[in-house]
Amino acid sequence: MSSQLEIAVEGRLGVIALNRPEAINALSHEMVAGISETLRRWATDDQVRAVLFEARGSRGFCAGGDVRAARALLVEGRRAEAEAYFADEYAMNLLIATYGKPVIAIADGIVMGGGIGIAGHASFRFTTPEAKFAMPEAAIGFVSDVGVNCILDKAPVHRALLFLMSGTAVGAADALALGLTDGAVARERVGELRSGIVAAARADNIAAAIVALMQMHTIQAGDRVLCALADRLAEALAADSAGEIVAAIKARSGESHDIAEMAQLLASRSPTSLEAIVQSHCAARLMPGPAEVLALDLRLARLLAGMPDFTEGVRAVLVDKDQRPVWAPADFAAVPEAAIRAAVAGTASVGAAV
Numbered sequence: 001m002s003s004q005l006e007i008a009v010e011g012r013l014g015v016i017a018l019n020r021p022e023a024i025n026a027l028s029h030e031m032v033a034g035i036s037e038t039l040r041r042w043a044t045d046d047q048v049r050a051v052l053f054e055a056r057g058s059r060g061f062c063a064g065g066d067v068r069a070a071r072a073l074l075v076e077g078r079r080a081e082a083e084a085y086f087a088d089e090y091a092m093n094l095l096i097a098t099y100g101k102p103v104i105a106i107a108d109g110i111v112m113g114g115g116i117g118i119a120g121h122a123s124f125r126f127t128t129p130e131a132k133f134a135m136p137e138a139a140i141g142f143v144s145d146v147g148v149n150c151i152l153d154k155a156p157v158h159r160a161l162l163f164l165m166s167g168t169a170v171g172a173a174d175a176l177a178l179g180l181t182d183g184a185v186a187r188e189r190v191g192e193l194r195s196g197i198v199a200a201a202r203a204d205n206i207a208a209a210i211v212a213l214m215q216m217h218t219i220q221a222g223d224r225v226l227c228a229l230a231d232r233l234a235e236a237l238a239a240d241s242a243g244e245i246v247a248a249i250k251a252r253s254g255e256s257h258d259i260a261e262m263a264q265l266l267a268s269r270s271p272t273s274l275e276a277i278v279q280s281h282c283a284a285r286l287m288p289g290p291a292e293v294l295a296l297d298l299r300l301a302r303l304l305a306g307m308p309d310f311t312e313g314v315r316a317v318l319v320d321k322d323q324r325p326v327w328a329p330a331d332f333a334a335v336p337e338a339a340i341r342a343a344v345a346g347t348a349s350v351g352a353a354v
Helices: 029-043 067-075 079-097 114-119 148-154 157-166 172-178 187-200 206-217 225-232 242-251 257-267 271-284 290-305 308-319 337-345
Strands: 005-010 013-018 050-055 060-062 103-107 110-112 124-127 132-134 183-185
Touching (some): 005 029, 029 079, 050 060, 050 187, 060 103, 060 114, 067 079, 079 114, 079 290, 103 114, 103 187, 110 114, 114 148, 132 172, 148 271, 148 290, 157 172, 157 225, 157 242, 157 257, 157 271, 172 183, 172 225, 183 187, 183 206, 187 206, 225 257, 242 257, 271 290, 271 308, 271 337, 290 337
Parallel strands (some): 013 050, 050 103, 103 124, 110 132
16 A cells, blocks of 8 residues: 555544645545555445545645646656546545445645545545635646536535636635535544544444534634625626636726736636636536536546646646746637537547647
8 A cells, every 4th residue: 555645444434544745645646546445445344334534744635636747747748647647536536425435534724626526525524724725727727627516516606616717725614615515623623523533433323423523523614705705706707608707807806906816816827727617617517426527527637638738837836836827828719619618518539639
């Protein structure tokens, strides 16, 4: 088993701890494989009645998938290996989302991208007021993936879209309102909560025992900042395309400082990513479940991985860290909207770059 994971059984509770703190537990392919193998083994192990995901290190639960490694594979011409990483990650997300035993997550600090793909699909989801949730894919030329559209489907569309398009990191209150987590627990009580989860795994009714823990430990999580802004921008976010949404928000920049800041932020994102995010989220809301949503994610991941914005975005944000990506195309008029719609609909091969 990977040293980047700590796997243990405590009583009747299976524990998977992400253990790559130097990378804020970014999910390597090895970690994805280890999680999937462990979950499949425990699915038929009568000694394991529930599963807990937690993380090592003080900076966060998980900074996302290892997109730096995926970019390196693409730069080296090893596209099939990069695509295999995404396929395996999404298969892991589906396994968590449909697991036959209760899955619990305790997510503190940074919870981004692939971290939401683990914690967000759990049956019972705890976080802390200090946590920061984000789907920052529009900043790196990619698409909001890992089945997050399935997690967000009960939130109002305008709130979900602003969260996904902006890539803004939100606190626990917004995460609760968006449906990304179920309850906030004071950091100093996480150890007590964890002990309760170990005990709950022995209970006759595990779900009821964990709900009781949630009622006992959860606290107020602060103010909803992003959701409040999204509510004010609901009309603009109802437009049919990403380009129209961005233009509508920009037109309202004079109303307040926070709207002006959001308009500026959206203008810095990859136009191709923004269009893929809008189209995929709206389509996912009509799909029956996580299997279909994750299949959509894989089609779009394959499409966008073959386009220039992904390698350029990861370079600018995570490799050179100059924060100055050069998007191609740089404006919405040239975005390959037909290719995105075909990938969303599953009506065309997306194996080749556009």
